[in-house]
Amino acid sequence: xxxxxxxxxxxxxxxxxxxxxxxxxxxxxxxxxxxxxxxxxxxxxxxxxxxxxxxxxxxxxxxxxxxxxxxxxxxxxxxxxxxxxxxxxxxxxxxxxxxxxxxxxxxxxxxxxxxxxxxxxxxxxxxxxxxxxxxxxxxxxxxxxxxxxxxxxxxxxxxxxxxxxxxxxxxxxxxxxxxxxxxxxxxxxxxxxxxxxxxxxxxxxxxxxxxxxxxxxxxxxxxxxxxxxxxxxxxxxxxxxxxxxxxxxxxxxxxxxxxxxxxxxxxxxxxxxxxxxxxxxxxxxxxxxxxxxxxxxxxxxxxxxxxxxxxxxxxxxxxxxxxxxxxxxxxxxxxxxxxxxxxxxxxxxxxxxxxxxxxxxxxxxxxxxxxxxxxxxxx
Amino acid sequence: xxxxxxxxxxxxxxxxxxxxxxxxxxxxxxxxxxxxxxxxxxxxxxxxxxxxxxxxxxxxxxxxxxxxxxxxxxxxxxxxxxxxxxxxxxxxxxxxxxxxxxxxxxxxxxxxxxxxxxxxxxxxxxxxxxxxxxxxxxxxxxxxxxxxxxxxxxxxxxxxxxxxxxxxxxxxxxxxxxxxxxxxxxxxxxxxxxxxxxxxxxxxxxxxxxxxxxxxxxxxxxxxxxxxxxxxxxxxxxxxxxxxxxxxxxxxxxxxxxxxxxxxxxxxxxxxxxxxxxxxxxxxxxxxxxxxxxxxxxxxxxxxxxxxxxxxxxxxxxxxxxx
Numbered sequence: 208x209x210x211x212x213x214x215x216x217x218x219x220x221x222x223x224x225x226x227x228x229x230x231x232x233x234x235x236x237x238x239x240x241x242x243x244x245x246x247x248x249x250x251x252x253x254x255x256x257x258x259x260x261x262x263x264x265x266x267x268x269x270x271x272x273x274x275x276x277x278x279x280x281x282x283x284x285x286x287x288x289x290x291x292x293x294x295x296x297x298x299x300x301x302x303x304x305x306x307x308x309x310x311x312x313x314x315x316x317x318x319x320x321x322x323x324x325x326x327x328x329x330x331x332x333x334x335x336x337x338x339x340x341x342x343x344x345x346x347x348x349x350x351x352x353x354x355x356x357x358x359x360x361x362x363x364x365x366x367x368x369x370x371x372x373x374x375x376x377x378x379x380x381x382x383x384x385x386x387x388x389x390x391x392x393x394x395x396x397x398x399x400x401x402x403x404x405x406x407x408x409x410x411x412x413x414x415x416x417x418x419x420x421x422x423x424x425x426x427x428x429x430x431x432x433x434x435x436x437x438x439x440x441x442x443x444x445x446x447x448x449x450x451x452x453x454x455x456x457x458x459x460x461x462x463x464x465x466x467x468x469x470x471x472x473x474x475x476x477x478x479x480x481x482x483x484x485x486x487x488x489x490x491x492x493x494x495x496x497x498x499x500x501x502x503x504x505x506x507x508x509x510x511x512x513x514x515x516x517x518x519x520x521x522x523x524x525x526x527x528x529x530x531x532x533x534x535x536x537x538x539x540x541x542x543x544x545x546x547x548x549x550x551x552x553x554x555x556x557x558x559x560x561x562x563x564x565x566x567x568x569x570x571x572x573x574x575x576x577x578x579x580x581x582x583x584x585x586x
Numbered sequence: 587x588x589x590x591x592x593x594x595x596x597x598x599x600x601x602x603x604x605x606x607x608x609x610x611x612x613x614x615x616x617x618x619x620x621x622x623x624x625x626x627x628x629x630x631x632x633x634x635x636x637x638x639x640x641x642x643x644x645x646x647x648x649x650x651x652x653x654x655x656x657x658x659x660x661x662x663x664x665x666x667x668x669x670x671x672x673x674x675x676x677x678x679x680x681x682x683x684x685x686x687x688x689x690x691x692x693x694x695x696x697x698x699x700x701x702x703x704x705x706x707x708x709x710x711x712x713x714x715x716x717x718x719x720x721x722x723x724x725x726x727x728x729x730x731x732x733x734x735x736x737x738x739x740x741x742x743x744x745x746x747x748x749x750x751x752x753x754x755x756x757x758x759x760x761x762x763x764x765x766x767x768x769x770x771x772x773x774x775x776x777x778x779x780x781x782x783x784x785x786x787x788x789x790x791x792x793x794x795x796x797x798x799x800x801x802x803x804x805x806x807x808x809x810x811x812x813x814x815x816x817x818x819x820x821x822x823x824x825x826x827x828x829x830x831x832x833x834x835x836x837x838x839x840x841x842x843x844x845x846x847x848x849x850x851x852x853x854x855x856x857x858x859x860x861x862x863x864x865x866x867x868x869x870x871x872x873x874x875x876x877x878x879x880x881x882x883x884x885x886x887x888x889x890x891x892x893x894x895x896x897x898x899x900x901x902x903x904x905x906x907x908x909x
Binding site: 246247248289293298302305306308309310312313323324328331332335336337338339340341342343344345346352356359360362363365379380383384385386387388436437438439440441442443444445446453454457461465573574575576577 | 647649652653657658659666668669670677680681682685687689691694695696698699702703704705706707708709710711712719726727729732751754756793794795796797798807810894895896898
């Protein structure tokens, strides 16, 4: 069960600000101002601009803030940590620490001693977790699998409550990297005929994954049931997605099978939708494989908050939980004219759509051909 | 309760190539152009898959076969190499080839391509405890029915940049890092039986936890995690034939005390003596060595405590027909 949500997003800190802006179709994409990007092309991104304290471990700080909101939302503030776990997805994690060390080569101190798992360890210490602690590294599908892993820990009795999500930060390392792959654009236009590439984002999204009986005992409000998870490899290419979308389709089909649901039961698909030529075509193919001609509304929130990499899937889960609760599907910011090849998709564009969502499907794909999917059901 | 998952193949790779387990030509071709963690993983997993009789390198991706890899430092060396180009030469020095490999799941992705693994492809980090955590997560994925066979274990590579980072206090283990990959093929018991696979061992139980105060006098989290792994396995401490524990020099005394408390006596042998700190590969390797050292049917415990406080324990039993 998901019993709480928290975010630090480019659209604002806190779920209410994030959701309101998402529904309004706003985009946080703008010229980078958080670090020197004068020599980078493109140089737009969706930065977290909320007033937050300077922190040598920016990604960890995002995660702490998001987790704190999620725990408060779940009514778990001050909960004892013996049966509490932490799992965060990230691609860059403590990259800020690493960049600084690379520059000065001075001894590393404090608890954040390793680039990748620093945020999860910091969060675990802060909340007093004594249960399992892990960092999932499935590139851009990292936090989707983090939430699946949390559900497994709960299912197999390894924890009663798990803080699960993802965090990533913007820095020169990653912007220059996606630029050199020629995968970026100044504006993200997911599923648009004129899409030119992705725009990076940053932030953290954390949900409280809780054992159903534990939630019932303490009278917690259940926001969504995590009904199924799936993961699959393309096994085709390291950076380019499988053009047939077979891997993504396998992950989605596995998640639906675990939930005991059929594709026709899905009311809404939160797509990975990065806005690159190949990703969106791959996903359209995967959705076509799975859904045939049946059209469930599809959107991508990456036009609004950019591609937050290791946090992307968790942001989608928070958005799906809101859609289940409100019956609103946010529009795909940046989408103007859908690609003619995607006529089989019911893309939500322009304004938010009022639509009853009982079953939401979120799908993520990443470098090295990794795919993960989650099915969420309204309680 | 579903049947316990079984180990049907094992593979280990270190700094030197393993002449006894030559890899298929298509895999060797991939090996030449990949980063170091991937090379170690391809070598170890190739041996494990061959051992299990599952080393296919052709045909469509196998949807019920996958990989769960644990790594403490993952793509650290690639990140450092890529970052150096960017710092020294600006955006023109950003290498697309290196950047594409600045994800810790690169090794799992290469392995999936080489051996046609179309099922779950998962990479985890829990610091030095990553290898055992990966083994445990693989067991859960099998129990959840998400796969029939998974390559599972730990791998880390070392190089100049990582040595410098470790020397500057990053990691905090107190031992010099060394590189290795140690993996098994973990398989659903029924699936293994159906294809007549040889059972080397059974994974009976696992537990993971967090010890926030490793500087304290007692390591209650370590004691609790060992107890939880034994409870899940239904194995009494007195029935363990061997214990392989990794605590790193800085934590050795604390881990030994915790093991004494959890197990009631002091049979544990602590690793990290001489060979260097094998990071995520250390505990899976310790588990395999322990299994080899005990008679068929006997149970062993492997434990790893990372200086970060992340820890995991696995209880396994040597197969009755493995002699």
